[in-house]
Amino acid sequence: MPLLAILAATAVFCAFLLALGRSPASFFQLVWTGAFGSWFSWRNTLSRAAPLLLTALCVAVPAQLGLVVIGGEGALVLGGLSATWAGLQMGGAPGPVIQLAMAAAGAAAGAVWLGIVGVLRARRGINETVTSLVMAYIAIALFNQLVEGPLRDPASLNKPSTYAIPKAAVLPTLPGLDVHPGILIGGVACVLCWLLIARTTTGFAARMTGGNVRAAQLQGLPVAWLMVGACALGGALAGLAGMIEVAAVHGRANASLVAGYGYSGILIAFLARQNALAIMPMAVLLGGIGAAGGLLQRRMGLPDAAVLVLQGMIFVAILASETLYGRIRWFQPRATA
Amino acid sequence: MTAVGVEAVGIGKRFGAFAALSGIDMRVRPGTVHGLLGENGAGKSTLVKCLMGYYRADEGSFLVDGREAAISRPADADALGLGMVYQHFTLVPSMTVAENLVIARGQVPAVINWARERAALDEFMGRMPFPVPLDATVGTLSAGERQKTEILKQLYLQRRLLVLDEPTSVLTPQEAEEMLAVMQGLAHGGTATVVIITHKLPDVMRFTDEVTVLRRGRLAGRGATAGLSRSDLTSMMIGEPHAPARPERRGGAEAAIRLAVRRLRTTGGVGQHGLDIASLDVRAHEIVGVAGVSGNGQKELLEVLGGQRPFEGAVTVGGIPYAATRRQSQALHVRVIPEEPLRNGCVPGMSVVDNLNLRLFDQNDGGGSRRWLDAGGMRRRAARMIAGYGIRAASIDAPISVLSGGNVQRCVLARELDGDVALLIVANPCFGLDVKAVAEVRARLMAARNAGCAILLISEDLDEILELADRVVVMRSGRIVHETPAAGADPHAIGAHMLDAHAATPAPALA
Numbered sequence: 001m002p003l004l005a006i007l008a009a010t011a012v013f014c015a016f017l018l019a020l021g022r023s024p025a026s027f028f029q030l031v032w033t034g035a036f037g038s039w040f041s042w043r044n045t046l047s048r049a050a051p052l053l054l055t056a057l058c059v060a061v062p063a064q065l066g067l068v069v070i071g072g073e074g075a076l077v078l079g080g081l082s083a084t085w086a087g088l089q090m091g092g093a094p095g096p097v098i099q100l101a102m103a104a105a106g107a108a109a110g111a112v113w114l115g116i117v118g119v120l121r122a123r124r125g126i127n128e129t130v131t132s133l134v135m136a137y138i139a140i141a142l143f144n145q146l147v148e149g150p151l152r153d154p155a156s157l158n159k160p161s162t163y164a165i166p167k168a169a170v171l172p173t174l175p176g177l178d179v180h181p182g183i184l185i186g187g188v189a190c191v192l193c194w195l196l197i198a199r200t201t202t203g204f205a206a207r208m209t210g211g212n213v214r215a216a217q218l219q220g221l222p223v224a225w226l227m228v229g230a231c232a233l234g235g236a237l238a239g240l241a242g243m244i245e246v247a248a249v250h251g252r253a254n255a256s257l258v259a260g261y262g263y264s265g266i267l268i269a270f271l272a273r274q275n276a277l278a279i280m281p282m283a284v285l286l287g288g289i290g291a292a293g294g295l296l297q298r299r300m301g302l303p304d305a306a307v308l309v310l311q312g313m314i315f316v317a318i319l320a321s322e323t324l325y326g327r328i329r330w331f332q333p334r335a336t337a
Numbered sequence: 338m339t340a341v342g343v344e345a346v347g348i349g350k351r352f353g354a355f356a357a358l359s360g361i362d363m364r365v366r367p368g369t370v371h372g373l374l375g376e377n378g379a380g381k382s383t384l385v386k387c388l389m390g391y392y393r394a395d396e397g398s399f400l401v402d403g404r405e406a407a408i409s410r411p412a413d414a415d416a417l418g419l420g421m422v423y424q425h426f427t428l429v430p431s432m433t434v435a436e437n438l439v440i441a442r443g444q445v446p447a448v449i450n451w452a453r454e455r456a457a458l459d460e461f462m463g464r465m466p467f468p469v470p471l472d473a474t475v476g477t478l479s480a481g482e483r484q485k486t487e488i489l490k491q492l493y494l495q496r497r498l499l500v501l502d503e504p505t506s507v508l509t510p511q512e513a514e515e516m517l518a519v520m521q522g523l524a525h526g527g528t529a530t531v532v533i534i535t536h537k538l539p540d541v542m543r544f545t546d547e548v549t550v551l552r553r554g555r556l557a558g559r560g561a562t563a564g565l566s567r568s569d570l571t572s573m574m575i576g577e578p579h580a581p582a583r584p585e586r587r588g589g590a591e592a593a594i595r596l597a598v599r600r601l602r603t604t605g606g607v608g609q610h611g612l613d614i615a616s617l618d619v620r621a622h623e624i625v626g627v628a629g630v631s632g633n634g635q636k637e638l639l640e641v642l643g644g645q646r647p648f649e650g651a652v653t654v655g656g657i658p659y660a661a662t663r664r665q666s667q668a669l670h671v672r673v674i675p676e677e678p679l680r681n682g683c684v685p686g687m688s689v690v691d692n693l694n695l696r697l698f699d700q701n702d703g704g705g706s707r708r709w710l711d712a713g714g715m716r717r718r719a720a721r722m723i724a725g726y727g728i729r730a731a732s733i734d735a736p737i738s739v740l741s742g743g744n745v746q747r748c749v750l751a752r753e754l755d756g757d758v759a760l761l762i763v764a765n766p767c768f769g770l771d772v773k774a775v776a777e778v779r780a781r782l783m784a785a786r787n788a789g790c791a792i793l794l795i796s797e798d799l800d801e802i803l804e805l806a807d808r809v810v811v812m813r814s815g816r817i818v819h820e821t822p823a824a825g826a827d828p829h830a831i832g833a834h835m836l837d838a839h840a841a842t843p844a845p846a847l848a
Binding site: 220 | 644665680685
């Protein structure tokens with residue numbers, strides 16, 4: 001089903017390209033070259049895929065309980081900021097210690113931020129989709145306020161940034177690959193989340209709650225705690241993505257962190273049908289499309305936003321296919337009638 | 338508006354390789370009450386869905402008033418004046434009864450003159466045998482009230498032929514009799530022809546003029562009701578003339594109180610009762626039946642005992658205050674079987690194996706909790722339950738929602754009656770099941786009682802309560818208003834308490 005949706009979205013996008021007077025063939029060839037054509041593009045793709053793995057999990061984990069949390073962006077930027085702050089506090093410590101502290105701080109910030117969403121949902125029944133989205137805007141505003149105010153490095157003129165984290169804290173690239181370890185951390189997180197969801201009793205309780213909350217209550221499951229826990233875990237993963245972006249890519253917190261990884265994560269989670277393992281190939285695919293953006297701009301004169309148009313179309317097609325999927329099953333008459 | 342006759346000639350309908358109907362002939366003469374009988378899965382619903390245009394018959398044709406009628410979509414049936422009251426409700430839950438009735442009409446003006454509609458509705462409601470509050474939001478009504486509203490809707494739309502699918506299963510004996518008498522009056526008065534799909538033979542014998550009986554998609558018999566006996570009908574329905582044996586009752590209630598409810602109060606929502614129960618006890622070796630017209634607090638009581646609703650007062654199990662947490666219900670061996678098990682007690686999208694393990698997924702068979710799922714153990718446990726309860730499932734890895742209602746209820750019983758059970762709370766366990774499944778479910782409950790379990794049976798079917806219970810309490814408006822031993826109890830006296838027969842108006846269903 002997702003495959004059909006991607007094909008449909010691609011067809012519409014081809015029409016869009018033709019309307020712009022560009023050749024779809026060369027577009028997709030360039031996307032291929034830019035994403036997977038060389039080791040250089042692979043590296044670019046994989047470093048973009050790293051945060052996407054974690055932000056997609058931020059959607060897929062609460063989705064097991066039937067929650068649609070779309071505020072991963074907020075958890076990511078606050079995670080990045082608090083990781084930076086932790087790194088700056090620990091100036092003289094050995095690298096791994098700083099890195100662990102940064103990871104803990106990033107994950108904690110994300111967990112608290114989306115944990116609030118879970119508490120509001122469990123205690124007050126407030127829609128988690130709306131609160132998580134609104135909380136993402138608040139998080140970004142808070143981030144800008146702090147980066148341009150109290151945490152600003154006065155030397156950063158054009159692009160307000162915090163001070164750089166200590167050199168020792170920068171995550172080294174994976175030996176022999178020249179890719180930062182985010183992709184590895186993200187991959188491990190996907191496998192762990194899959195095990196949690198599919199193989200543990202806690203995951204079973206979560207799926208049960210997502211499938212029928214009345215049945216879960218009747219079995220005495222702690223539904224409220226499961227909701228808060230799933231949101232907090234999702235937030236922690238997105239916060240960790242922020243930490244990795246800071247520690248491996250930017251070296252400091254600034255507006256580059258607000259790059260829409262949280263939102264792309266939603267698309268990936270839906271493409272993967274909320275399956276933690278399926279997130280991995282989908283994140284690489286979307287990372288590749290993103291990585292090809294620059295090449296498209298140079299070779300075809302397409303605006304950077306062209307790939308966003310493609311992403312948007314895929315997203316709409318996926319959502320439409322989910323609806324149709326239900327419809328088609330509904331049309332099949334039950335044999336026992 | 339005058340009643341129409343309908344004739345089905347050689348109707349056949351296939352779903353893939355499965356022949357749901359073949360060669361069905363049915364003649365419903367105008368101005369009669371016609372009983373359509375058969376067990377679940379016999380093809381009754383499929384036949385009327387073909388008549389109503391929801392399915393298209395593969396073979397055969399329908400005659401309406403003697404003329405061949407092409408019914409290929411619901412609008413065709415509407416135009417012919419054929420109307421259906423479904424088991425599954427077709428009302429808009431967020432709108433009031435009055436709004437539901439008005440929008441059900443084919444042509445509603447863009448601007449509705451509510452004052453005039455309201456006057457017309459009040460006048461219409463005055464002519465009806467049972468009241469439903471026009472201003473109540475449908476979502477807050479209980480199943481029984483919704484069913485009544487469905488029937489009122491068809492009458493409001495002035496149908497010339499009404500098909501009622503199990504219309505009396507949620508009504509009191511008096512209400513059911515009254516409603517069927519009204520249907521009979523409508524039919525014999527020539528206003529509308531009535532087809533009633535039912536399992537209840539007493540109703541069939543008393544209120545129908547003719548019957549058609551289906552068995553496994555084929556015509557099993559038909560004729561004038563007056564010329565048929567109950568055992569004739571039973572043998573047509575299930576093939577051999579045998580009534581299911583009444584489950585044997587062994588042993589009497591013990592002195593020790595298993596479930597004690599004291600000064601229980603809850604706050605009522607919109608259109609719902611708060612509970613106000615001074616005292617309710619269930620002892621070991623005893624079934625206490627809670628009778629009442631639906632919507633009088635039974636749902637709330639079940640929610641309190643299932644841990645889904647906050648309350649004041651004391652609920653104790655074996656003397657220990659009970660808050661229905663998972664740990665407590667497991668330690669005290671308390672089980673709850675809700676009504677409509679697929680909707681309330683199962684996870685429709687999960688497999689049969691998973692659903693059979695909803696209660697014990699985090700436990701080892703020998704006790705002790707688990708962090709990792711034990712896939713093999715879960716399958717073994719499921720296989721044991723499937724064998725023990727005769728659950729028929731094409732695949733144990735298929736979602737439970739593809740199972741028939743009887744098999745879903747078997748799954749829930751297997752899961753909740755497994756192991757030691759000290760207290761069982763069960764609501765409407767036989768709603769919508771066929772004759773065989775009903776007998777089986779009741780036998781299981783009686784066996785649990787005989788083994789020493791205390792059972793609180795909340796049911797809208799008074800026959801069921803009288804068959805199973807040792808003691809009957811009647812709930813009305815959130816209170817317990819009557820209590821009597823079940824042996825020798827007079828159904829009409831209980832019915833009078835259910836309805837509050839002392840009051841001027843019958844059963845003010847809403848506070």
